[in-house]
Amino acid sequence: MIFLVNPSKFNKVADYVFLPVLILSIILFSIGLIFAFYLSPDDYQQGSTVRIMYVHVPSAWLALLTYVIMSLYSIAGLAFRIPFGFIINTAVAPIGAVFTLICIISGSLWGKPMWGTWWVWDARLTSVAILFIIYVIIIFINLSFENRIVREKVVAIFILVGSVNLPIVKFSVDWWNTLHQPATISKLSKPSIDPSMMTPLIIMTFAFIMMGIAIAILRIKTEIISRKSYLS
Amino acid sequence: MILVKDLSIERSNKKIFENVNLSLGSGKIILLKGKNGSGKTTLLKALLNLIEPSSGAIYWKGKLLKKNLYNFFNHVTYIADRTSSLSNLSVQENIKIWKKFFLSSISNSQVDNILETLKLDIYLDQKVNSLSFGETKKLEFLRLIIENKKIWILDEPLSNLDNESIDVMAQTFEDHRSKEGSIIFSSHQISDINVSEEVLL
Amino acid sequence: MIILKKIISFYYREYKLNLSGFQDILTNIIFFFVSIFIFIFSIGPDKETISSIGIGIVWTLLLLSSTLSLRKFYQDDFENGNLLIMHLNGLSFGFIAILKTFSHFIFVQMPFLLSIPIACILLNIESDKLIYLFYSFALGSFILSCLGSISSSMNLMNQRNFLLGSIIVMIFSVPVIIFSVSIVNLEENFNSLISILFGILLIVFAINPWASGLCLKLSLENN
Numbered sequence: 001m002i003f004l005v006n007p008s009k010f011n012k013v014a015d016y017v018f019l020p021v022l023i024l025s026i027i028l029f030s031i032g033l034i035f036a037f038y039l040s041p042d043d044y045q046q047g048s049t050v051r052i053m054y055v056h057v058p059s060a061w062l063a064l065l066t067y068v069i070m071s072l073y074s075i076a077g078l079a080f081r082i083p084f085g086f087i088i089n090t091a092v093a094p095i096g097a098v099f100t101l102i103c104i105i106s107g108s109l110w111g112k113p114m115w116g117t118w119w120v121w122d123a124r125l126t127s128v129a130i131l132f133i134i135y136v137i138i139i140f141i142n143l144s145f146e147n148r149i150v151r152e153k154v155v156a157i158f159i160l161v162g163s164v165n166l167p168i169v170k171f172s173v174d175w176w177n178t179l180h181q182p183a184t185i186s187k188l189s190k191p192s193i194d195p196s197m198m199t200p201l202i203i204m205t206f207a208f209i210m211m212g213i214a215i216a217i218l219r220i221k222t223e224i225i226s227r228k229s230y231l232s
Numbered sequence: 233m234i235l236v237k238d239l240s241i242e243r244s245n246k247k248i249f250e251n252v253n254l255s256l257g258s259g260k261i262i263l264l265k266g267k268n269g270s271g272k273t274t275l276l277k278a279l280l281n282l283i284e285p286s287s288g289a290i291y292w293k294g295k296l297l298k299k300n301l302y303n304f305f306n307h308v309t310y311i312a313d314r315t316s317s318l319s320n321l322s323v324q325e326n327i328k329i330w331k332k333f334f335l336s337s338i339s340n341s342q343v344d345n346i347l348e349t350l351k352l353d354i355y356l357d358q359k360v361n362s363l364s365f366g367e368t369k370k371l372e373f374l375r376l377i378i379e380n381k382k383i384w385i386l387d388e389p390l391s392n393l394d395n396e397s398i399d400v401m402a403q404t405f406e407d408h409r410s411k412e413g414s415i416i417f418s419s420h421q422i423s424d425i426n427v428s429e430e431v432l433l
Numbered sequence: 434m435i436i437l438k439k440i441i442s443f444y445y446r447e448y449k450l451n452l453s454g455f456q457d458i459l460t461n462i463i464f465f466f467v468s469i470f471i472f473i474f475s476i477g478p479d480k481e482t483i484s485s486i487g488i489g490i491v492w493t494l495l496l497l498s499s500t501l502s503l504r505k506f507y508q509d510d511f512e513n514g515n516l517l518i519m520h521l522n523g524l525s526f527g528f529i530a531i532l533k534t535f536s537h538f539i540f541v542q543m544p545f546l547l548s549i550p551i552a553c554i555l556l557n558i559e560s561d562k563l564i565y566l567f568y569s570f571a572l573g574s575f576i577l578s579c580l581g582s583i584s585s586s587m588n589l590m591n592q593r594n595f596l597l598g599s600i601i602v603m604i605f606s607v608p609v610i611i612f613s614v615s616i617v618n619l620e621e622n623f624n625s626l627i628s629i630l631f632g633i634l635l636i637v638f639a640i641n642p643w644a645s646g647l648c649l650k651l652s653l654e655n656n
Contacts, residue, residue: 277654280517280521282517282653282654283654284654302523305520305521305522305523306523308521309521310517310518310521312514312517314512314513314514315513315514316513316514316515316518317513318446318449318450318453318513318515319513320450320453320454321449321450321453325449329442329445329446329449332441332442332445332446333439333442333443333446333522334522335435335438335439335442
């Protein structure tokens, strides 16, 4: 697992992994989209709009997962002085921002037919919007500092301070009475979702993960090359 | 008291200097010489534990500086190349703040004497931002006397000073040396200050 | 004993500094009142509407005007080297952050306490709500000071885009605004809401010396 903290090892592993991951993500996307649009049933309440879920839920999960990864690498960078953590932070932040944006847009498209409005100010929606703004601030900090050492450490500190938002996003549906439905899939209890909808959801989730990994590999490799002299 | 062993510092993969050895005992004055960008300020900052050395170590009284930091700070005055006096306040108020802040036991008449030798006594009630650059620099040196510490770390103390003030500085350095104090300062101009060691970076 | 003397002299210095720059603080307060005028002009002078959203307006403007003065939080002391001198005088960076936070709370936020009753008269807020507004402001403004310390220490080396500092404060002050406003509006939940606000204060107060201290050290190292 040393390739997760060492840039040159990461480069080697990434060279092997990149093409299979990309192909796998394309295959999973095609299967998943066929499942999502033709093979899965309509919801008895929501009708055909439930199919938005197959984009909305995986992107929401990945938006949170990306932030968790960034927090872990920030701790690694600050506490254990692993510079690779800072590389991950710069490389991965835009990916997380895009996932959050996909989540917000698809959710608002879903909300219009179901709730009758594009946007409501409830806890889940607001906290996800704040998550998006935090991602944008991270990108802006990356752009506006000139001194690289200061910049990457400030970004890491900001990510750690901003991670207080994560539990709020996750548990907002349980803590407050929100319009947004509570989580249907959880580890502890039997999922309250039908297997025929579960299959495409899982396939789509893996497709999103593979796509995310493929883009992340590309961005991390660029980042490593751009500061090669500093790391060698 | 301060011992620098094989110190090398690199920033952004660029070597600034390598294998510097220093020992600053009591009654010693060390002059750091070198071109612009040769790392004089960096070395002085490393002595204050602001910059992590890439190899080598700094010792204070036989212990690593990092482990003994606040004890070290009790004995050191640092004057940077910028002036730290508060520009919105008058000279007198600045002196009063410094005396309180550094818990100084120095008497008012002593301060007045020094102000007179530095020719700052006429500006006592004026705001610092109405003083010229050289005069604020001279005001800054008043901190050396007020803080009354053993080790002086000075960054470019002689630039922007007239010859007369440089003579005063040289006299102050001599007095400090005779009181078993030690000084390390950087300069790129030639002066007749009597130094005990020169280090070329 | 020595540390106590150092703290007292630190506040003496801050007092002198803020006294000489008192027009800055006064400008903040003027900004606060002018914004209230603008708000009233834009929504119309209807008494019912104004008193129903008055608390929200007061809190929004308090937040905005306290972010105005963020640039001065550490920047002056950083640029003329006083932060380093304080550190060399035996105060750790985290401790400097705590002292500075209290100084900002006392010298910048507290003058707003005097302007709140006048704002209440202008915005038609009933006088029995005033005491709740004071409570929520006393806690909330301290949280804002802590957040201001974190964000302005982050932005010391940022020469290009200082507005980022204000955005960072505003994004983290969302829970403060929510709970402070609801303290005033929902008086029956006073105890539980003030506990939540106090909890947020403790969390932010615990993060502040770590984050600000680290950023101050970082900026001084690379300056």
